[in-house]
Amino acid sequence: xxxxxxxxxxxxxxxxxxxxxxxxxxxxxxxxxxxxxxxxxxxxxxxxxxxxxxxxxxxxxxxxxxxxxxxxxxxxxxxxxxxxxxxxxxxxxxxxxxxxxxxxxxxxxxxxxxxxxxxxxxxxxxxxxxxxxxxxxxxxxxxxxxxxxxxxxxxxxxxxxxxxxxxxxxxxxxxxxxxxxxxxxxxxxxxxxxxxxxxxxxxxxxxxxxxxxxxxxxxxxxxxxxxxxxxxxxxxxxxxxxxxxxxxxxxxxxxxxxxxxxxxxxxxxxxxxxxxxxxxxxxxxxxxxx
Numbered sequence: 073x074x075x076x077x078x079x080x081x082x083x084x085x086x087x088x089x090x091x092x093x094x095x096x097x098x099x100x101x102x103x104x105x106x107x108x109x110x111x112x113x114x115x116x117x118x119x120x121x122x123x124x125x126x127x128x129x130x131x132x133x134x135x136x137x138x139x140x141x142x143x144x145x146x147x148x149x150x151x152x153x154x155x156x157x158x159x160x161x162x163x164x165x166x167x168x169x170x171x172x173x174x175x176x177x178x179x180x181x182x183x184x185x186x187x188x189x190x191x192x193x194x195x196x197x198x199x200x201x202x203x204x205x206x207x208x209x210x211x212x213x214x215x216x217x218x219x220x221x222x223x224x225x226x227x228x229x230x231x232x233x234x235x236x237x238x239x240x241x242x243x244x245x246x247x248x249x250x251x252x253x254x255x256x257x258x259x260x261x262x263x264x265x266x267x268x269x270x271x272x273x274x275x276x277x278x279x280x281x282x283x284x285x286x287x288x289x290x291x292x293x294x295x296x297x298x299x300x301x302x303x304x305x306x307x308x309x310x311x312x313x314x315x316x317x318x319x320x321x322x323x324x325x326x327x328x329x330x331x332x333x334x335x336x337x338x339x340x341x342x343x344x345x346x347x348x349x350x351x352x353x354x355x356x357x358x359x360x361x362x
Contacts, residue, residue: 079148083109097166103158109182112150113189119143120197123256132258135197146189149200152182152209163221171221180212185286187211193261193285205261207285208244214289215241230303240293242329244286247279249334263287264334273341277330290329291342293349296321306360313359323352 089103119142121134134140156178163171183202184190186209194201222234247269250260266283270276279288301315320326326349327342 074145075147077148078146079111081109081112081148081150083107097164099162099164101158101160101162105154105156105158107152107154109150109152109154111148112152112182112184112186113146114149114184114200115144115189115191116147116149116200117142117191117195118145120195121258122197123253123258126252126254126256128250128253128260130253130256144191149192149202150182150184150186152180152184152186154178154180165222168226169221169223171219174218176216178213178216180209181207182209185210191259193259194255194257195259196255196257205285207246207287210243210286212244212286213241215239228302232299232301232303234299234301235296237296238293242290242292245288245290245329245332246285247281247288247332247334247340251335260333261285269334269340271330271340273338273343275327275342277327277340277342279340288332291327293326293346294322294324295319295326295349306362309362311361313357313361315357315359317355317357319353320350321352325349325351 085105085107087103087105089101091099091101093099119134119136119139121132123130123132136143156176158174158176160172160174162173163169180186183205184192185207192200192202192205194204217239218236220234220236222232225231225233246261247264248260248262249264253260254262263283263285264281266281266287268278268280269288270278277291281288298318298321299315301313304312304314306312326346328344328346328349330340330342331338333339
């Protein structure tokens with residue numbers, strides 16, 4: 073009703089892969105993936121304004137003063153391209169063990185950060201200035217390595233061990249300075265010049281920044297999770313499984329991205345763990361199979 077020209081976003085994807093068995097239980101594979109997402113939803117402010125000066129506290133004078141805030145409408149303005157090379161080495165279960173090593177080299181970029189239906193922080197009046205919004209998406213991870221496996225421990229009568237180790241590149245963020253609003257549009261999206269930026273905090277995360285949206289890379293993730301299990305027969309086709317799970321075996325602190333706002337006292341200072349990150353944690357479980 074509000075925008076008859078709006079259509080459903082779409083993605084076209086092509087893949088090409090090759091897999092080969094090397095020995096009876098070992099195979100290797102390689103796949104290339106390209107995804108082309110177009111007409112992605114972004115928000116356009118139908119009631120934009122300009123500050124009277126570049127000061128962060130200067131009044132924002134909107135086109136239609138009858139509305140005191142933004143009037144946002146979803147439009148089909150976003151585009152994202154994704155390319156990835158995926159390789160894997162797989163040992164199928166035999167001789168009481170199996171494992172898998174997989175690695176992805178990826179690149180996701182576009183004129184939108186890809187997070188929901190975002191605004192363009194570079195909109196000035198009716199111009200979205202999407203060419204200034206080009207950069208990596210929020211889900212771009214350059215490197216992703218996963219090593220997993222399971223094994224029966226010899227001469228233990230049923231003790232099993234399983235593990236998964238993950239190493240992941242950090243996500244991206246923008247280095248800005250909200251002290252001023254250079255384009256006077258009411259947001260603080262303008263990236264600082266390219267260069268090295270350092271923190272004076274207790275847990276600094278210094279970056280080499282490329283002057284664009286999401287031009288800095290945050291801390292990566294490394295985590296090892298492990299399970300020890302033991303199975304006892306319980307008669308009549310039943311079995312009792314006992315196991316211990318240990319998460320983040322190395323107790324590594326996996327931090328969330330720091331704030332990239334130079335005005336903040338926590339500028340480039342690591343202050344919080346990423347979502348789902350925990351210190352070393354163990355849990356004990358029992359399961360009756362029948």
